[in-house]
Structures are given as structure tokens and as C-alpha cells.
Amino acid sequence: MPELLDPRAIGADLARRDGAAKVRGTATYAFETPVERPAFAQIVQASVPLGRITTVDTSAVDGLPGVLAVLTATTAERLASDEDRELAVLQDDEVAFRGQPVGVVVAETSELARQAADLLRFTYAERTHDSELTVDHPELYAPEKVNAGHPTDTADGDVAAAMATAHATVEQTYATAMYHNNPLEPHATTALWEPAAEVPLTLWDSTQGVHPARAAVAKVFGLDEERIRVVCPYVGGGFGSKGTPHANLVLAAMAARALPGRPVRLALTRQQMFFLAGYRTPTIQRMQLAADRTGRLQAIAIDVVEQTSRIKEFAEQTGVPTRMMYASPNRRTTHRVAPLDVPVPSWMRAPGECPGMFGPEVALDELAEALGMDPVELRIRNEPETDPDSGKPWSSRNLVACLREGAQRFGWAERPPAGHRDGDWLVGTGVASSVYPTMRQATSTATVRFEAGRYAVEIGAADLGTGAWTVLPQIAADALDVPVDDVEVRIGDTRYPTASVAGGSSGTNTWGSAIVVAADAFREKFGGAPSDGDEVSGDVDQAAKDSDHAAYAFGAQFAEVRVHADTGELRVPRLYGVFAAGRIVNPRTARSQLIGGMTMGLSMALHENSVWDPRIGQVVNHDLAEYHIAVNADVADMQAHWLDEHDPFVNVMGSKGIGEIGITGTAAAVVNAVHRATGIRVRDLPVTLDKVLAGLP
Amino acid sequence: MKPFAYARPADVAEAVRTVAGDPGAVFLGGGTNLVDHLKLGVARPDLVVDVRRLTARTIVDLDDGGLRIGAAVTNAELAADRRVRERYPVLAQALLSGATGQLRNQATTGGNPLQRTRCAYFQDVTTPCNKREPGSGCTAVGGSTRNHAILGTPGALPDPTAAETCIATHPSDMAVALAALDALVHVQGPAGERLVPFPELHRLPGDDPSRDTVLAHGELITAIDLPPLPAGARSAYRKVRDRASYAFALVSVAAVVPRDGEVRLALGGVAHRPWRARRAEELLRGAVLTEHAVRAAMEAELAAAQPQPGVDGGNGFKITLVQRTVVATLRDLAPEA
Incomplete structure (x- = not known):
């Protein structure tokens, strides 16, 4: 220790x-790095969801003064590695998803680059594509592992037998939507190639890691890492989407290498963020819960169906939190993935835990209702003494204390009865747990x-x-x-x-x-x-490094929801979170992290939804006017508190991570509160007014 | 994005002449919609004619007790005007429910009603759209239709390949209020001035969805008149949207309730134009505005509504929602009923 x-x-x-x-x-920031005579690059995207490029017509651009380079599959350099097919851009004439880069134009101004990009003409031999996730998709498969190296499936005991004999059961299917990380600063790079320099390639890039970005670029271009410098003092948000390099970074480097000595700036447009920067897969979660008369779980199971891109596997570990949150003798988790002709999914704040704390935490609320039990008490009653997944003791686990402290701060004991009406508004309260693993x-x-x-x-x-x-x-x-x-x-x-x-x-x-x-x-x-x-x-x-303990941060979130009795409009006047995340290094920045996560969770509960049109294979609402996130008016009394937690096992600071736990469980707390207000159980996110309209007085 | 020329003529007449004589020319007001469209490639003009400084930026009292709003008056100025707030609360409320403070400082009285649909397929040049590219078809039908029309559409299941198919809605909040207020639009064209009653300014898609309004190319809105409301009339705008702010209406209701019961109702978010609910108004004429009466009137109004199925669940909920919103709005305006 x-x-x-x-x-x-x-x-x-x-x-x-x-x-x-x-x-x-x-x-x-990356795009505004002071450089001499910057040139500007604009990505050209495929307008078919699957197929082959048959012709490229650059004639309208060829004579345009100020256009410096037009890179397509025929003119771009051959990369040293095409192993990562997301990064292997402009290497062949295949189109694997709509919006995939098929070219990049570099010009003296950003306006000219954009104009030239519009003037390039591609024709395609289109093939029938499949971009629609369904629970029984014929190509569903079990990946070798899921994200972060977790096993794909786990099983203990006999869930079916417990379901057949239990006092109370819940068997429901829950769904989370497709979500796109949309940091305020889009993915952006200023790239400079100076062949004669000791370090020929400099990338001022908006990234969550300069060294991982450098390693990826080195591999793709076949350069020694020492010959690349990546610089990134400030990032305007990432939320996971800048954790692994995407095609834009390769294209920026390619564009720079085509124009030695000339710095090239490349930023994704907001619309392009919905094709090229990763996203969270939609998830379908079939939950089974069985409990005895006292509320003790006899079985807990989650079967997850989600999607990945056909060209690169990313299997979100949605079922993982179900493995360790609550005690139960019979347990099962599975992940099945459909390979689709879609952009490549990736990390988005709390991959796994964020969607994976939706289905289970709503199902628990349904179980509490079936048992006639307080949902806070139900969770406390299922507190495991050791990690049910690994069998190891906890490094520290204070979920129960978070639930109790949160209940007291929120006034849970005095909450209004189900269906309470205050003027034009129906009022409900809900609770859910939060969790995030502590990693180093x-x-x-x-x-x-x-x-x-x-x-x-x-x-x-x-x-x-x-x-x-x-x-x-x-x-x-x-x-x-x-x-x-x-x-x-x-x-x-x-x-x-x-x-x-x-x-x-x-x-x-x-x-x-x-x-x-x-x-x-x-x-x-x-x-x-x-x-x-x-x-x-x-x-x-x-x-x-301690490997004898299971290390997690825990939390509890309490939501008050108001539903307009005439229109079904939803408001969340109060959202309180209490967390146990080890020692807090800086309360000011920690509060921002936790409230930021909770806001994003609120946003997921009520607003966020990348509307997929499977006929054309793209997100329809691909800008921030139509892809709604919570704005100031949607966030009212939001509070993040934490317990003074001493954990000697996690690291020498005694700190657990706080960047992601805030987004976990939030959507379930909101959905549970909507149910208490209206009697309507929404099992697919987001909760929009049309889903509650039919149940209003 | 396409390069364009920019001109700032000396007066309205020159501006109208310039645009009328050039099919590739467009007027620029506050630019809050046009500039987006320039960037997206939705608008590809050769010439942008800036009229921002050519029309009046004043709100003047008319002899009949109404107001004349110059086309250059910003949405922010109009919403803040004491006379507007006192006499036409429906308009002030509609303005303040739209966009953001920054946009309202920029958007103009003449430009706001002419903003174009927010249909995502219209705004995406990679998908067919009859409004953007006549004859190319309509991608919205059978797609994401949550924000689309239920009234005045070409039928229950419009043919997505037909040139006349369009299920877009008009996005302006201000326009819904102006339709309920029976505002009058002053239009300057090459042949002179004409007056267009606001409820007739916008079109249904008909056989040409590319045309949003009855204005001819080169016609410019120079002012909008608000006729006086009967003494004691009450009015309100109720907007229902997916979040508390910064969102276009799922549905909205502009209601004017004079003492004599001649209710005026305009609906937003349900049609290609601000929708005057004439049938409901007729049924409510002289009636006591009980919930039952209002509900029945709206049922009649919505009898022809065509819900659109869609990959996002469709827009059938709007039928219930707009009815409930009208009932709630009139309950608040005429609580004694």
C-alpha cells in the first residue's frame, strides 16, 4: 500500500x-497557430453510402488561380500502412460510407478551398448498402473483445432459472440513441512539412494526446517518431473524439507533404463532425432482473446489440457496468455487434458506462415499482461486499454513502407523490447510480x-x-x-x-x-x-500499481422533472449528484468536470439524438441547430457534491478519475423521474414530448 | 461556396431594378439565413444586393391606431418597442421566442418572414430537394419528418419522386404572429408598390415548392403595417419546442381574442406557410371559448391533417400537440370561458 x-x-x-x-x-488553438503564409485545406466527401469511384473530374478546378493542390485517390501519396482503414484515406477508389473523404483541396484561402471542393465532380458505381441497426440483424457477431480489452460475454449461475422462480422480475428492452461528440473546437490541424529539417513534420493538432497522435501518424506515413513533432497546448473540448486520430489528421499531413514548406490548415466543418470524428453507437439493451421478496437480486443480465463500421471494429463495452454494480448470484452479460456501412464509431465520454448505466438503472426503477420499494433502498440492499466481476475487494466503494447523502440533500424522503401536479406541471423525482472505473x-x-x-x-x-x-x-x-x-x-x-x-x-x-x-x-x-x-x-x-483491488468511483444522481400537462414539454429544474471519487485535487476544476458530465447526461436524456436515415446512410440533423444539446436555459439548479473519500490503493495522490462519471446514470435518473411524474416509462432515449403526450391528462 | 459580387445601391428603386434585372441576384437583409446558405451551397447567387440601409429603421404610429414597421427594424428593436409590447403582445412574444439575442440584433423585419425552411434535406446539397433544385424529388418524405408539415401537403403518402412534392414547414415565429394579426406587407417591385395581406404572403408548395412566397423575383418588402386590434383584444404566442431555448417550433400558436369572440388563430410548424386556422376561427365565431368548443373547432381544422411517417417516428404527434396547445393558449387568454 x-x-x-x-x-x-x-x-x-x-x-x-x-x-x-x-x-x-x-x-x-491548433487552427490559429501563427505561421507564415498558411494555405487552407478542405475535405471532399463521398456522396454515396457504398460503392466505387468511377471518375474524378477536376477540370473545373484545374485552372482556378489560387488552388495549390488537389489530392484524390489517383494523386495522393501511397501511405506506408493501410492497416487502419479509417486512416488509410485516398488509397483506393472504394467508398465504405457516405461522407468518407474522397479528396482534399488546398488553396490560398479557406473560401477558395471550399469553392474548389464544391467544383470537384465524382461519379460512383453505387452498391446496395446496409446502415440500419436492428436487434436481429443477420450479421450480428460476437467480437473477440470489447473496448478497453474487456471480455465480450460473461456468465455466472443460471439467469433463466432465477427468472422463472423469482418473486419479482423485470424483462425489458432499452435503447440509447446515436450520439456525436461535438466539442466547440472542431478537429483541426496546422501541418508543416519541411523535408530538409531535422524534424520534418510538425503538426499543431487539437488532440487528447500528442504522443499517441504522433505514433499513429508515424505508422501511417512510415516515418520515425523522432521525425514528427505534435504540439497542442490547448484543446477546445474532445470528449473522446480527439483521443484517437481520425482521417482529418492524416489528410492534413498529406496536404502539407504535397506542399513542402507551406503550412496547411485543415479544420472539419461542423457538418463534417457528423461523419469523420467518431460517435457513440446506438445501443439496444435487453435487461433481465429477478429479485426475492426483500428486493435482493437473484439475477441480473444484459444482452447488448450495437453497431460498428465494416472497415474498422469498435465494440462499445456497454454491458460492463452490469458486471460489477450489484450483488446477484446469477449473472449474464453479452455483446453482439452489427457491421454496417457507416462511419467509424469511437470513444465518447464514458464509453461503456454511459450507455451501460441507462438500461440497468431504469430496470432497477421498474423493479422497485414492482416490489413497492423505494428505489434508493433497493440499490442499498444490493450492495456487493466484493466486486462481483473479479471477486476482488473494493479499493473503496461508497455508493451507499452517495445515495444517502444525495437523498438527504435532495429531500428524497419528502418528495411529492407519483403524478403530483403543480399548476400546469406534473412533477416527478428519480434516482440512479453512477460509476466509472479508476484507471492508470x-x-x-x-x-x-x-x-x-x-x-x-x-x-x-x-x-x-x-x-x-x-x-x-x-x-x-x-x-x-x-x-x-x-x-x-x-x-x-x-x-x-x-x-x-x-x-x-x-x-x-x-x-x-x-x-x-x-x-x-x-x-x-x-x-x-x-x-x-x-x-x-x-x-x-x-x-x-495495486492489482489486488477493484477500483471504481461511484456516485448517485437525483433528478426533479417537470412535464407540462398540456404539451408534454420536459424541464429538469433540479439535478443533484453526489460522488465518491477519491481525493479531489482541485474542487474548482473538479466541480466543472462533474457538472459538465451531468449536463451532457441531461442532454442525452432529453435532447441528443443523431437521427440516422438508413435510406441514404447518414445523420440527417448534422449541425448544432438541429442536433440539440442542453443549453443554458435547460440547466437550472445543478449541483455536484462529493464525499471526502480516502483510497490508499488507487495511486499516490489517492485520486480517482472524474472526467466521465458525471455523465453516467443521469439519463436513467431523468427517465425514472418522468415515470413518477406521468406514469409513462420511456425506454428509448431521448425522452421527447411526443413520447409522453399520449399519457397526459 | 461560390464567389459572388456585392452591391450596395443608393436607394430602394435601384436595388429593386438591380435584382429584378438579374436572375442571379438576391437581396441581403440581416443575413442570418442567407449567409448560412452561401456557406452550405444552398444559395449560389452571382450578386448579393445589400438593402439593409435602404428601408426605414423606424416604427411609426398610423392614423388608424396601427403601426408601420420599417423593413430594416431589427427583431430585437421590434420586440422591445413599448407600443408593440402593449398592443401586440403576440408579436413581441413570437419575436423573443425565436433565435438568440445575437441573431435578433441582426435579423430584420423584412427578412425574417422570408427565411427559408429548416428542412435538413433542403439544407444538405447532397440530397434531392424540390425546393432547392426543382424537379429533383423530395428526400424528406419517408425520411426524418419530425419537423415537417401535417397541413397543406400534397396527400397522405406523397410521391417522393414527383416534382411538386414538398413537406417542408416555414420556420419563422414572427410570421405566425403577423399572420394572426392580419398584417399588411408593403412590397416594392419594378412596376411600383403593392400591398399583400400577410396571410397571403406565403404559399403552399402547389406545383412549385421552390417558391416560398407570392413575391416575384426583385420584389422587396419595405415595411409591414400592423392594423389596430379591437379595444380589449388579448393576444399571445405559445411556442412548443424540444428544448427551452434556441430551437425551432415543433408547433406554435398565435392567438388574438377580441372581446366580441372573433378569434384569430395562426399555427406554426405545421405547414409550408404560417397556417391561419380559418375553419376553427369560423366555428368559434360568436361562440363561448369553452375547452370543448375549442377542441371541437380544432378537430375540424385538423380533419384534413396528414401525418407523415418517418425514420424518426414521424410527425403524427403534431396533430395532438397543436390541438392541445391551442386549447391551452385560449384557456389562458379567455379564462372566464
């Missing part, structure tokens, strides 16, 4: 170090150097707006035992030591662990009075 850092700067409510630059607009990546390195009386800490980490610029100095300060003002942390550049991706809520845990190792080594080597230039590096200490 590691000894936790003595918190001094850790836990302080420090303002964001990058805040002033962002508010003043002086923080430079295997590799990250930090360097500590004494410079001009201060400590410089360098690590290629990323701050997506999450707070890394601020919390990493807090960790370094405590590890070095100096005031936080004496620490300068530098991140977002492959010139700094290797850092893992900002994903899986693992950034602070991983990078912080490396920083502590480096700081300890620094103190050991140079003591308390170092000289200028003294420097030491440290890696994440694998030996200190």
Missing part, C-alpha cells in the same frame, strides 16, 4: 492557470528540472479544458514539498516526455503518478537545495 502524498496544494481551490489567456483570447495508464514520463529558482515539470500531457494545466502543478508542488507558485508545468508537446492519452479519466492519475516519481527521484538526488539545471526524469511506477 503506497503512502499517500501529504496534501497541501492538493485540495486547494486554485483558479485555472490557463484561464486568463483563454478569456482574453490569447490562448492559441502503463506509460508516462515526467521530467523535473530546477530553473532559475523554480521547478519546471515537463510532460506531454493534454488539457482538454479539464484542468491539467492547474492540477499537475498542485501534485508536483506537494511531491516536491514546495509552494505551487514555485512550479511551472509544461504540457502539450512531443518535445516533452511521453504521456498517455487524456482518456478513460486516467490523465491526472497517470501523469500525476509519473510526476511524483520524478519529484521523489529529484529530491533523492539533489536534496532540498538543488542547483540550476539539475534534472531528473521519472516513469509511472508499475511496481506500485
